[in-house]
Amino acid sequence: MTQVYGHRGAKGEAPENTLAGFVHCLEQGIRRCELDLHLSSDGELMVIHDPTLMRTTGKLGDVIEFAAKELVRMDARQAGPAWPVPCPIPRLCELFAKCRFEHWQLEVKNVSKGVAEKMAKEIARLADQYSVSEVITVTSASTLVLDALREFAPHLKRGLVAERSLRCPVDKALRYGCSLLALNWKACTAERVAKAKGAGVHLSVWTVNDASDMQRLAKLGVDSIITDFPTLALSTIDEWATAESH
Incomplete structure (x- = not known):
């Protein structure tokens, strides 16, 4: 079943990429999450989507300009649904310690070669420390990041993030040794689903927020969907699967 x-915890239901959002997912029965990573100035992996702070915290500056101890004091609930209490930017290690998911997709954005190497090494170190190496896939659209992961964290699964413009996403995923393809849902076709299945590549489509699209993609046979509304998605796909079984 799909x-x-x-997506970013539960971006449409709770402040994105916050501990509150990931705990909310677990409370709603969601056992898989996607998140985004950036480095702090002192080399810690911080869970935040943008390289800048303004959209989610209202603060000026880039994530990389601040130490982790400064970032965790910033309230990251500016861009999402209303939430009653402050939601700090979390360290990745905090989520690994407090949230037990069946699987994580950890996305690393476009960064320099040097930063990619640092992030690959730090992800591998934390994954080993918290015994989650078997339940994470590190994803990126950046070939620099995928190369760094292959060199410095070869035991971790990799995933390619593919936009609509990429002509042969399954082939590119295979070239970089990826076991997962995170594909823009608008680029998902029956042919690509079949090709991914034939190649043994997990096909995860993003960001799917409409119930009818969720059902259509599940019927198409995608392995997973990434959504801002995971509670809706879980009930929608359960209902579809129940209907299909009768």
């Missing part, structure tokens, strides 16, 4: 990943 699996459900909460």
Whole structure:
């Protein structure tokens, strides 16, 4: 059955990429999540989507300009649904310690070669420390990041993030040794689903927020969907699967 990943935790239901959002997912029965990573100035992996702070915290500056101890004091609930209490930017290690998911997709954005190497090494170190190496896939659209992961964290699964413009996403995923393809849902076709299945590549489509699209993609046979509304997705796909079984 098609699996459900909460996008940035549960971006449409709770402040994105916050501990509150990931705990909310677990409370709603969501067992898989996607998140985004950037480095702090002192080399810690911070869970935040943008390289800049303004959209989610209202603060000026780039993530990389601040130490982790400064970032965790910033309230990251500016861009999402209303939430009653402050939601700090979390360290990745905090999520690994407090949230037990069946699987994580950890996305690394476009960064320099040097930063990619640092992030690959730090992800591998934390994954080993918290015994989650078997339940994470590190994803990126950046070939620099995928190369760094292959060199410095070869035991971790890799995933290619593919936009609509990429002509042969399954082939590119295979070239970089990826076991997962995170594909823009608008680029998902029956042919690509079949090709991914034939190649043994997990096909995860993003960001799917409409119930009718969730059902259509599940019927198409995608392995998982990434959504801002994982609670809706879980009930929608459960209902579809029940209907299909009768």
